[in-house]
Amino acid sequence: MRQPFRRASLYVTLLLIAEAVIGLLFLVVTAYYHVVLTSYLADIESRLVYGYVFGLYMYGVQLLVTFLVSISMWRRLWRRRCTPNVHLILALWLLYSCVIVASGFGCVWNLYHGVNVLESAVETSLIRGIDLYYSCPEWKLLWDGLQWHKECCGAHDYKDWMNAEWMPNQGDNCSLTILAPYACCKRSCESCYNNFSPGGGISESRPIPALTVESINTNGCLPIFHGAITNFVYILLALWALSLKFLIMICCISKYILNRQNQGDGCDNVGLSDENGHPLVIVKYPCNVRCVTIGEEDLGSDIAPNYCNCNEVDEDNCNDY
Template identity: 60%
Template sequence: MRQPFRKASVYIALLLILEAVTGFLIIIVTAIYQTILSNYLEDIDRRLLFSYLFNVYILGAQLVVTFLCSLSLWNRLWKRRCTPNVRLMVSVWLFYSCVIIASGFGTVWNLYYNIDVLENSAESSLLHGIDEYYTSPEWKLLWDGLQLRKQCCGVYNYKDWMNAEWMPKQAQAGNTTYRTKAVLAPIACTKKISDNTNCAPNFAMNPEEYNSHKRAPFPSLTVDSINTNGCLPVFSESLWRYFYILLLLALMALKFLIFLCCFTKYILQRQNVGDGCDVGLTDEEGRPLVMVKYPRNVRCITIGEDDLASDMAPEATYCNCEEGVETCDYCEG
């Protein structure tokens, strides 16, 4: 096809590459946030999370494959003459691209519609982890790592640990000030010593509490020394952040597709000028004339409209005839 302006093919190729890069970013961002969100869930809920994100992976893969293959398609189109078949192929390609972007917004909507389901799954999983903390090493490692990295404590707040069934009640210490401020929570709930380390300070039990509860799984801490915010709000914040990033990438893909549609429609329209798809010639009634190619050894004859309407063959035309001469040469046209 003829390029309607300078570097038109470069602009088309750039838009196709941007669409493919957008799909690649969708896959990368989804993989990162799946890893982050999986840290809050047990195995069965991780599978549920993957089932929700699987359509997002498919969307990203479709964008990458479709628009990278479109580079080869457009490189071939620039070398071909624009014909009705080419116009049909480009129209089908545009329609298929629009279907992919529309399915992308459907995927985003599906994730938005099920955010509450994922939050409920995370809540149930974390509460179950608190019940299994003292008996399951896997949950203990998960909770300790989560609370250290995210600087949170409990599901909603630190009181979730104190309400656990296996948690011993606080000692009735004689020091009233200590008793009112003391909480029972894992060491991982303590605040960072500095910004360069995740190590928690080495707290010791109150002597009176130690004598009364020798079986306590961890010592009492104070409210001022621990993170009081829960881990579930951190999960919800990460989930909503991922949703907004995914929505932004889907809008970027839509914007690039709009530019592609505009460029494509403009290019196909410009093919009507010169030697493009349409020769620009019409008959007396405004109907377009069709140009037909034929081999060089084939002669063409022109048949008028009246001849087509008649059942009789057109009369032969003679040339080089003089009056009174019975025979003369036949003129072929």
């Protein structure tokens, strides 16, 4: 195909590479937030998150593979003459690309509508983990690591620990004391921070300090989860909008190229006919061959030029004609 404007092939290649990069970013962002979201859940509940992000993984792979392969396809098309087959190939390719991008929006929309479901599952899981904190080592490690790294305490706030079934009742004279794991301590609180290591509990060589509201993180872990999944959805929507924008640009350039091809030597042979409507045939010949146009009146004339077959006569004699 001919390039209808300067560096048309370069612009198309850059757009295809941009789409492939967006697919790679989809995979990276999804993998990162997949790890973040599953850190709030046990292994069994983590399958729920995997069900929501599986479609996002597939969308990223489709973008990456499809548009990387499309670079090779376009390179081959530039070397070919525009024919109805080329027109059909590009039309099917554009349709397939539009279906892929539409499926990506469906995956993001599914995750957006599943935010409430995920939050409810995480809330139920975290509250159950508080009741199993001392009876199940898996939940103790999960809660200690979560509160330590996210700097939060409890599901909604630190009072979730004080309402646990296994937590002893406080007396009236201990109203200032907070009953919560030492993983809730603030990083700046040296009195309890130095006595705790994640998963290791309290150091036996030091006295156990009392926790107060000033020494612990009072915010819950569930709001942090809500903020993480909200940012996840917004980032995915931004990446999908970029992929849609680049796809629209590719569609416009492709349609423009095909229209120019039709106006030139065309897929539909537009303009390749004589005055009577008979189709013309294009014959390619070497640059060192001269073409002579012979009309019907010349063929029946006595003064028509004589031509020789260069295979039957010498080269010197043939040059005289």
